[in-house]
Amino acid sequence: MQRKGYAVVAIALLLAGLLPAVGLVAPLPPPPLPVEVMEPVEEVHTFGYATTAENPAVANITRLQISPSHKHVRLQPGEEEEFTVNVKNMEDEAVNVRPQVVIPPYGEHFAEEDWITVTPSSAELPAKGKQKFKVNVKIPKDAETGYYSMQIAFTNDTFPTPYPEPYPNYVNTLHLSIDVWEPPKIEIMPTWIHDRIEAGKECTYEIKIKNKKDEPVAINPKIEGEEVYGRYKQVIPAEGWVTISAPAFVGANSEATVKVTVKVPSTAETGIYEGIINLNIDDDSIKEWDQRVHLNIEVWKQPSTPFTDTFEVHQGEDFSVEITVRQFEYRHYGRREPVEPSFSVTLVSPLGERIQPEASKTVKTAHVSVGKGFLPPWEEKSESIYRVTSMEYTEIYTVKNATAGIWTLEILPKDAEDIEYKITIGGEE
């Protein structure tokens, strides 16, 4: 319908334009008028801004170089901070600079103009001249915590627009963002829980909430799983897997413990499961994001059937099998050392005999924590101290004068995160 309307209007305008040509409107020629010769103007319009031939982008705008043009300060209520802004006049003539604080009519919180003092309050900058301005930011004691944004406009120049703006968009500005914060009155430990749990088993974790306020704070921890990202991650089911026991309140100036028990069903598929425990702390001083504890659980299963591989041996040859199983510390929540891994091994001869070989050599290897190059320079004194971060257990089996044919190696690991094996056939007598 609307398109039809446009078409009718367009046809009407076309016909109206044709009227003079057909002599219906102007039967007599008009008297000749003096012709005004217009100088050609090179006019370039970019995004609707008014422009000129000389400098299309900066028509009627005073060019000032402001450094820094962005500043972020983090202050507590009652605190203040001062910093310097360098302003350089890029014009070939003097410019009067009069800084003003501009509070945008949007944002999380609204600052007051009197939080900011700029000195000097005005200055005459000669052509190419410079001026340092001191900006003092003073947060009132009763200011709310949060992010505040504002500008300090050094001139009244605004970006010209072909349409009216709801508020002036100043050009020569310093963008100032202020994070008004307070030390947390409520502390949570830990905020991340990583663990590796065997399917069918459970583990209990403790989250400590410390309330430093003089009044009790209500809590209501709940498991949430919807905000999980990652291709291979699954959501920890809210029902059945997780049990949370917690008091309803954390008393004034005291600590409470939230116990989170994750019980992985024996039928659970192996993989990484994630969830979020929202502590639902009823207090404005702690943001929602900060009261979440992230759960990252790797579910694994003790293999019930052995890993198998086959290899061929010629009659009378010797062979050896070296098997290593590993377990890593970093996957374990709150445990100081990795669980020692183990395995059972069976060799099946070409005649079908099942042999439980005796290890001719066993090796226990512990891997140590970060080494040189992976420590920040201020942790240089940690280099001489090592911590066990992974545990390896290796057994070597040797079979001499073996029967010819296909042998089968069966390895059934226990408490191991990975297996490595090496079969060496033949070699020196």
Added chain:
Amino acid sequence: MMKRATILLFPLFFAFIALLIFTVQEWQREEQAEWMPKVEFQGDALNDAEKNDIREAVMGGIIPYKLEYDHINISVKKNNGYYEIKVFCFSDECEYPDVYDFSYNGNLVLNGYILEAIPPSERAKAISVALQNEEVANLVFAKGLEEETPSVRRILPETAVKFYAAKTMLSVTWTKLGKRPSVVSALIDPDVWEVVQVWNC
């Protein structure tokens, strides 16, 4: 009559005073004993004199941070006239211990340390402060370290002076090892709770 009663009361009064002094002393002794950590020796065999000597030196060389140690393991290895000493200090309040690496030949020399016995609230605060730093937060997320549990370690003044000031600092470090290791660390001034240096690799 009065005189007799007074004479009888004097010994009772002195007995009461003596009992009171004894009770207060015992109470003080118990209170002191409560703060004494349990100290155990491991490693090479030492005689009592050596143990006392090393214990005294070590106890003067370790300083807990905003807590008391509950259990101290001193592991000693004799090496050509001096002792290599590793001291593991545990606090029931903390998940991780303080580990000191000393050598001793009459003088105690601190060769290294990993000091992670930090009250949980301080640890949480340090991580929070580090993540509120824009540079740290950007690096942690850019390097995919947001799921790693950071270590929080105390940096002693003699080390911290090289990077900021001669005061106890906290180092919050995210580490991911492997084929492409990445580490992000923030050095924090716990007096003002500010990140003063950031390092990454």
